[in-house]
Amino acid sequence: MNKIELLAPAGSIESLIAAINRGADAIYLGGNKFSARAYASNFDNETMMKALDYAHSYGVKVYVTINTLLKESELKEALKYVGYLYEIGVDALIIQDVGLISLIKSVYSDFELHASTQMTVHNGEGALYFTEKGLQRIVLSRELSLDEVKYISKDLGIETEIFVHGALCVCYSGQCLMSSMIGGRSGNRGRCAQPCRMQYTLKGEKLGEKKAYLLSPKDMCLIDDVEAIIDSGTSSLKVEGRMKRPEYVSGVVDTYRNAIDKVLYKKKFDLNKGRRELFQLFNREGFSKAYIYKNIGKDMMSYNFPKNTGVFIGKALEKGEIILEESVSLGDGIRYGEAGFILSKILLNGKEVKEAFKGDKVKLFPSGGYKKGNSLYKTSDKKLYDDLKEYIKPYKKKITLRGELEFKINSPLILKTKFNGKEYEVAGDMVEVATNAPLSADRIEECLKKSGEIPYKFEKIDFNVFEDGFIKISSLNNLRRELFEKILKGEVSSFRRKRIQGTKEKKNIKFGENLGYVYSCINKNQLKALLEDECVKNIALDISYTKHKEFLTKDDFKNIKDKNIYFMVPNIIKKEFKNIVKQIDEVIPYIKGLITSNVGIIRLYRDKLFIIGDYKLNIFNNEGLEFYCEDIDIPTLSLELNRKEIKELMKNVNSNVAIGIYGKTELMVSEYCPIGSIFGNKSSKKECNGACIKDSFTLIDRKNEGFKVLGDNSCRSHILNSLALNLVEQIDELKSFNISTFRVDFKDESYDEVKIILDEIKKGEKNKDRNYTKGHYRRGVE
Known part of the structure; x- marks a missing residue:
């Protein structure tokens, strides 16, 4: 099996810390500008440097997204920002705008560039085109099947990255103009208003109509397919979620880390438990496998509810009682329909309890909103989130080192270690003759094994020289801190670069005739x-x-x-x-x-x-x-x-x-066809009956605007602007x-x-x- 990268999202410093603590190999994040998640918290320059140094101290890579289209007036500022990112040691940039790619290749030729999924690379020739233009990695369109990923990654030998978990766009990324044309908020500029999460009516001239959240896909979840994905030859498994809470990042990253390690290193992992946790963290009427096995029908859609569905806990009976299908605890988030509440009291057999379990007949408070027959869902699990919060603490994860100590009377303390192929050494105070009891080797080792607000920790100390002597415990603490800080500074500074202004190369421009x-x-x-x-x-x-x-x-x-x-x-x-x-x-x-x-x-x-x-x-x-x-x-x-x-x-x-x-204008092009899924009965088990050939269809929004829907020879759907x-x-x-x-x-x-x-x-x-x-x-x- 090849080495595989687990790539995690970070919309905040807390999410970055959580991802690193749970085992991410790399983080992708955005700055204050030019990011496709303009409404995430994102990172200003000061926070960006702190985040970068924190990640690099753990050997974790950081990729910065500049995955939006840039106006002529923005290029100069964008290139200046790229220079800053180059200088502080960002590992790679994820780019959409080809103009910026061209400038970066001229000015910062050694800066690693990844083609964003916004560049819509979805076939082998397209992947070759951009690798020949100097991009090192291709973030493939989500619409590819496993066989297509394998062909590009293994057969063509191209470094690829694919999404394995999180929200799914119904339109090919980089091709959607719906939010832009309807409301002026461009998805290509990181400001998508998510019109796909709205209700629509699909109306045929002959076959009738259907109203639902017709363009709202379920989130993708490929936790069961990690081994097959690794075998496809892709280099990186990417989790979507820069707009999600740090607890979500913590839980999802941990689950995929365990699944990857189960495949690569045969580590034990309860896959069922992992599935349940992912389901509780966020789902839209369940999950789909997206397009990985070519399922492009209604099974991948959340027609009834476009937000977090939660986990079904039961139906309300008489007097607001519920026979639980899942456990609940005080502080859990509960949903019924579009409404919801935070669970503040649980009555079991007339007595207040802090939690109740599957099979218990309970009453949940505040109970005034839900009525008999309402289905209730747990949208957040307080116990789970409290556990996940523990991993948002800085430096919870430790990198273990092996130290070497010279403890020689009338000589300075010498502490050494090796990290990342480099040797680090510090000298401390003089070891004195012990006037009373000398310091034992165990006591010295115990002191040096402490850690604190630093990524590193000694698992063992080898004594090159040990004599019965004495030194203050504070001297040992200072020596340990000094060595760790030296490692930290050495690791972080090794990523820094000097800006070198390159010369923009002259291109061979074609000059087509005036048509x-x-x-x-x-x-x-x-x-x-x-x-x-x-x-x-x-x-x-x-x-x-x-x-x-x-x-x-x-x-x-x-x-x-x-x-x-x-x-x-x-x-x-x-x-x-x-x-x-x-x-x-x-x-x-x-x-x-x-x-x-x-x-x-x-x-x-x-x-x-x-x-x-x-x-x-x-x-x-x-x-x-x-x-x-x-x-x-x-x-x-x-x-x-x-x-x-x-x-x-x-x-x-x-x-x-x-x-x-x-x-x-074509607002959307999608592998998913609403006509075939609604009127053609297309699902993962059924073939489409060709409804698009039998009738003409219009998608009608909440403002009664009608958008023509066309199905092409490859059964892709094309949604056209109303005017x-x-x-x-x-x-x-x-x-x-x-x-x-x-x-x-x-x-x-x-x-x-x-x-x-x-x-x-x-x-x-x-x-x-x-x-x-x-x-x-x-x-x-x-």
């Missing part, structure tokens, strides 16, 4: 409208939906004359990767190029075809443009940029750049910013609607009878 307008479509009626318009020169065909009637197929490429044709390639490509490559190769004689944001496809075709990068590449700054312009001909800017930010970004651009001016982006009246302004290519994407528009949009573009003004959105063009994102 003017590029129109994409997904069905035959849209294509018909485009072909009939003489002004339309560039058409991209998206054949991701051929299982639906009247949608495009590869044969359509052969029948188009006098137009420049592009193949619009899916942004997410997993098991079907080889098939997509085959489709591209078959139509190469008929196409001018590709449109995609899949970096695996970009890697394969960057030297073979003209490539337009799609907006899901998340290009936020000029450095990001340069990063991708080595490999693509025309990059499309992120739709999360506003007018001012686009103008600022484009000031010094020396390549052609595209921007989306019309289309229903189409329309910037036709801003085209002249965008041209003044040096934008040269304009993207128009049709998804659910009819033939007539396509004609209307084409007419609007020619006139440069919107149809007043139709509702559109300007997206972020005016407002921007936080």
